[in-house]
Amino acid sequence: MRLAGPGVNSLVFALALPWMLPALVTAAQTPPTATNAECPEEFVFYNPDNGDDIVIPSGFKVSVFARDLNFPTGIAFRGSSEKFEVYVLESGHGLPSRCNDEILWAGPPSSNPFTPDILVFDQRGRLIRGPLGKPPDPVTTTPGSFQPHGPAVDIAFEHGLAGGTLFATDSNQSTHEHNGPNNTSRIVTVNPSSGLVTPFITDLPTGDHPTEQLAFKGGWIYWSQGSTTNSGVVGHDNGGGLNQQDIPCQDIVLSQHTFNSGDGHFTSGYSPHGVARPGATVHAFESAMHHGVCDGAILRAKLDARHPENTIEPFSWGYRNGYAIRFAPDSHPMKGTMLVGEDGPDERGARPTNNAPDALHIARQNPDGTPDYHGWPDRFGLPSSQAVFNPVGGPNDDLCGPPNPPFPACIPLVQAEDVPIRDVLAGPPQQITSPLALEGADSSFTAIDFVPGSFVLPPIRRGAALYALEGDFGFSKANASESAAGSRDPVVPTPEIGHEIKIVNFIDDPLAVKILRFAHNTTNEQAFPDGLRGFNRPTNVRFGPDGCAYVADYGAVRDVGQSDAAAKFRNPANAPLVQIPGTGVIWKICPTERGREGDED
Numbered sequence: 129m130r131l132a133g134p135g136v137n138s139l140v141f142a143l144a145l146p147w148m149l150p151a152l153v154t155a156a157q158t159p160p161t162a163t164n165a166e167c168p169e170e171f172v173f174y175n176p177d178n179g180d181d182i183v184i185p186s187g188f189k190v191s192v193f194a195r196d197l198n199f200p201t202g203i204a205f206r207g208s209s210e211k212f213e214v215y216v217l218e219s220g221h222g223l224p225s226r227c228n229d230e231i232l233w234a235g236p237p238s239s240n241p242f243t244p245d246i247l248v249f250d251q252r253g254r255l256i257r258g259p260l261g262k263p264p265d266p267v268t269t270t271p272g273s274f275q276p277h278g279p280a281v282d283i284a285f286e287h288g289l290a291g292g293t294l295f296a297t298d299s300n301q302s303t304h305e306h307n308g309p310n311n312t313s314r315i316v317t318v319n320p321s322s323g324l325v326t327p328f329i330t331d332l333p334t335g336d337h338p339t340e341q342l343a344f345k346g347g348w349i350y351w352s353q354g355s356t357t358n359s360g361v362v363g364h365d366n367g368g369g370l371n372q373q374d375i376p377c378q379d380i381v382l383s384q385h386t387f388n389s390g391d392g393h394f395t396s397g398y399s400p401h402g403v404a405r406p407g408a409t410v411h412a413f414e415s416a417m418h419h420g421v422c423d424g425a426i427l428r429a430k431l432d433a434r435h436p437e438n439t440i441e442p443f444s445w446g447y448r449n450g451y452a453i454r455f456a457p458d459s460h461p462m463k464g465t466m467l468v469g470e471d472g473p474d475e476r477g478a479r480p481t482n483n484a485p486d487a488l489h490i491a492r493q494n495p496d497g498t499p500d501y502h503g504w505p506d507r508f509g510l511p512s513s514q515a516v517f518n519p520v521g522g523p524n525d526d527l528c529g530p531p532n533p534p535f536p537a538c539i540p541l542v543q544a545e546d547v548p549i550r551d552v553l554a555g556p557p558q559q560i561t562s563p564l565a566l567e568g569a570d571s572s573f574t575a576i577d578f579v580p581g582s583f584v585l586p587p588i589r590r591g592a593a594l595y596a597l598e599g600d601f602g603f604s605k606a607n608a609s610e611s612a613a614g615s616r617d618p619v620v621p622t623p624e625i626g627h628e629i630k631i632v633n634f635i636d637d638p639l640a641v642k643i644l645r646f647a648h649n650t651t652n653e654q655a656f657p658d659g660l661r662g663f664n665r666p667t668n669v670r671f672g673p674d675g676c677a678y679v680a681d682y683g684a685v686r687d688v689g690q691s692d693a694a695a696k697f698r699n700p701a702n703a704p705l706v707q708i709p710g711t712g713v714i715w716k717i718c719p720t721e722r723g724r725e726g727d728e729d
Contacts, residue, residue, distance in 0.1 A: 162684065162711045165234070167227035169698050170706045172684040176713045177661040184647045187585045190717050193253045193678060197712030198241040200680040201574075201667045202283040206291045206320070212251050212673045215320070216680065216714060217296060218259070220244035220278030223601075223685065223705035224304040225697075230266040230276055237264050241709035244280035244298060246318060251674065253714075260323025261296075272324050274316075275300035277308040282668075283318070284342040286349070286431065289673050294318045295328065297351065299338035306367025311417050313339035315351060329429060329437050331417035335371040337449045341575070343466065345455050348428045349436075350466070354449040355424040359512075360505030360552040361387045362401040363478030363526045369393065369401030377422035377445040377499050378412050378557040385550040387478040389526040390541070395478055397505065397552030407554070424504055426450055426468065426491055444491035446502035446560070448473050452595065453491075454576040460591050461636050466491040469573025469595055470563070472508050474603040475690075476524035480546055481517045482604050484508040486571050487563035488595070488632070494558075503560040505552045518547045523688060524603055524704060565632070565641055568607040568625030570600030570691070575668040575680075582675035585719055587644060589633040594646060594677060596666040599626030599654055601705055602687035602695060623652035624691070627663050629679060629717075647679075647717060656684040656711070657694035664711065676718040683711030 163171035179190040194216065202217030221230045221242040230242035237243070238259065243266055245259030263269070263276040274280050280298035285291050300312035313332035316325050332339045337354020344350065356372050358365060369389070376398055384406040386394040393402040398410045413419055420440035421427065424447045430439040444450070444466070452469030456462035468491045472484035487509055494500055506512050519525060521539030527546070528538035567573065575596040584590050600607065608624040628648035632641060649655060649662040656664055668680035686706040689696025697706050 162708050164227045164706055164708050166229065166232050167699065167702050167706060170227060170686050170702060170708065172656040172686065172708050172711065173659045174656065174684065174708075174711045175661055179662055179715060181650045181655070181660040181662040182647055182715075183650055184717065185585075185587060187720055188717055189720050190647065190715060193714040193716040194247075194249055194255075195713045196710045197247070197683070197714070198709050199682050199707060200712045200714060201279070201281050201682065202296070203668050203670045203678055203680050203714065204283045204285055204294070205289055205670070205672050206285055207251075207289065207673055209673045209675070212289070213256070214249040214251070214672065214678070214714075215283055215294070216247045216249065217280055217283045218245050218247065218712070219280050220274070220276075221302045221707075222279030223707055224302065225702055225704065225706045227702050227706045228302070230278070233266060237266060238262060240266055242266075242278065242707070243276045244274040244278050246283065246296075246323065248320070257321070258323070261318055261325045262323075269300060272326075274298045274325055275312065275314070278302050279338065281338065282341045284344070286344050294320050295342055295349065296325075297339040297342060299334050301334045301338070301367075301371075303336055303338065304365060304367065306370040308334075310334055310372040315339060315342075315349065329440070331437075332421060333372060333375060333416070333423045335366055337423075337451070340451050341453050343453050343455055344431070347431055349431050350426060350428045350443060350453065352450050352453050352468070353421075353423045353425050353427050354451060355447070355504070358477045359448070359473040359479040359481055360397040361395050361477065361479040362399070363387070363389055363395070363476075364529055365477040365524055365526070366401070373400050373415065374398050374424060375414060375416050375422045376410055376412055376557070377425050377442040378501070380410050380557050381554040382406060382408050382410060383551045383554050385552070387550075388545055389478045390529060390532045424448060424450070425499065426453060426466065442499040443493055444468065444502065445499045446504050447489070448504045450489070450491070452573045452576045454578065454593070457578055460578065461634065462490070464492070467576050467593065469576055470502070471572050472569065474524075474570065474601070475519055475522040476603055478526045479549065479552070480519035480522065480525045480542065481508070481512065481549055482519050483516050483569045485569050486567040486573050488565040488567065488573070489561070489563050498558075500561045501556060501558045502563070503556065506556070507560060509563055509566050512549045513551065515548065517549055519543070519549070522603055522690065565643060567597065570604060570607055571626040572598035572600065574598045574666060575670070577670050577677070580671055580675050583671070583677065583719060588631055589635070592631055592633045594669050595630050595632060596669045596679065597626045597628050597630065598665045598667055598682065600691050601685070602690045602692065604690055606691040623648075627652075627654045627665065629666060629669060629677075653692060654684070654695065657692055663715070674718070676716050679715040679717065681713040681715060683713070684708040
């Protein structure tokens with residue numbers, strides 16, 4: 129196993145005072161750490177080793193395929209079980225903080241951890257090409273490369289393991305920030321050998337969530353187009369209010385409500401910041417650069433069209449961020465349907481929410497060719513007006529910013545103004561399709577993939593899927609009352625949901641969906657605060673030609689700290705989300721020979 133070059137220079141071995149060391153490291157040891165060169169005080173524990181602190185079922189084993197990567201989010205394979213290549217997308221600047229600025233990188237552009245690229249490994253984990261598509265200039269978009277401001281999110285071959293054209297998604301305005309223009313998301317093609325990046329569809333929405341994951345079926349390319357806001361309203365959390373508004377997929381009528389940012393700005397949903405238009409009709413695709421483009425949606429376009437942008441149409445919509453998408457195999461009882469993992473809203477912005485769950489959906493177009501509708505922004509599995517979703521007040525709520533007093537003194541203002549949560553729409557544009565299942569608040573769906581037959585060992589059933597949960601960013605308190613490590617009841621712990629891989633088994637007689645944990649850390653938290661050799665932020669899971677599950681782990685991120693004080697950024701000026709280069713990992717989970725033998729018995 130070889131270290132991937134563009135993150136190695138961030139790996140350091142630091143001496144620290146005993147009180148600064150992770151919980152599982154004694155004062156007599158010098159722990160392996162990594163840091164952010166632009167904010168070196170934000171160091172973290174980093175030692176994936178062999179995943180010794182990852183818990184998996186008997187019959188499976190976990191190992192490290194590649195390590196020391198910069199924020200991997202996409203993974204694709206080309207070849208057969210005997211010989212194949214592994215393509216890993218390093219996403220670049222994706223989260224808001226002064227520490228993550230690609231322009232401030234002091235080293236050469238070829239090693240800038242905050243610009244996107246692709247690394248290519250052989251089946252043994254040896255780096256054989258890359259970085260591919262790396263921007264040569266951290267400021268200017270250069271033809272033939274990814275956009276420098278990021279993030280790039282996903283890569284996929286149109287014919288899967290058989291290859292064909294390699295597609296990717298990228299953007300030029302990192303999420304939640306306004307470090308670049310709106311409508312900069314793209315779908316591009318990438319030459320697998322030279323790394324030449326060629327635009328395929330441009331001028332897609334950008335904001336809280338850009339153009340994200342890819343899927344292919346029947347001559348169409350499908351992609352998840354996340355909402356440009358947190359909860360339907362452009363607030364100060366959206367690039368200070370400069371980011372673009374959400375775009376509906378069908379005609380909608382706005383409610384009479386406007387939302388207060390605390391500085392004299394009142395904003396309606398699906399409108400620019402500071403624009404109030406209560407009761408207005410907003411037509412489908414308003415403000416989009418192409419007909420058929422909307423957000424909070426799954427979109428598709430023809431692969432073989434000379435101008436694919438002219439063939440864009442919505443497939444499904446009404447998601448806050450339907451990030452994770454995957455079609456069921458043709459041999460599956462759900463053939464022809466798409467699974468969508470949706471990430472719910474956070475406690476922040478002009479319409480803050482708390483406890484909103486993430487959700488697993490089945491997406492399909494209506495018989496008349498219109499997209500089905502899943503309820504966002506006024507439904508989070510249940511109506512958003514339910515008291516369980518009321519904001520409790522947080523440091524990133526708009527009413528906790530100037531000219532109002534900061535958090536926590538602002539809490540009475542938030543509870544007086546934003547409770548109960550008010551609807552964005554006067555009513556839904558069509559009947560709402562309910563989710564298939566709900567997950568914990570802020571658990572963060574990041575990938576879904578269906579298991580091959582060789583991976584079917586107890587507790588996995590034939591036709592099951594694995595899905596990845598990245599975990600929260602600390603905007604709200606943890607989604608469990610006690611962690612397993614700190615539970616008052618050691619017999620029945622209540623672990624936090626996230627930073628893990630789960631199984632969904634589909635049972636067709638009788639019809640049922642059964643969800644259980646598959647791979648998680650011993651403390652049920654991300655690795656770096658507890659000094660674990662395990663997951664930080666799983667951002668993808670894909671099955672390789674060898675029948676093993678490959679998990680892309682984004683790496684360590686210091687965050688707001690509401691859910692885990694040990695994960696909080698050390699300097700308040702570095703808020704809210706500090707990326708730590710060189711801490712990304714590709715994990716490999718395979719059935720053991722003994723496990724396969726046991727299944728055959």
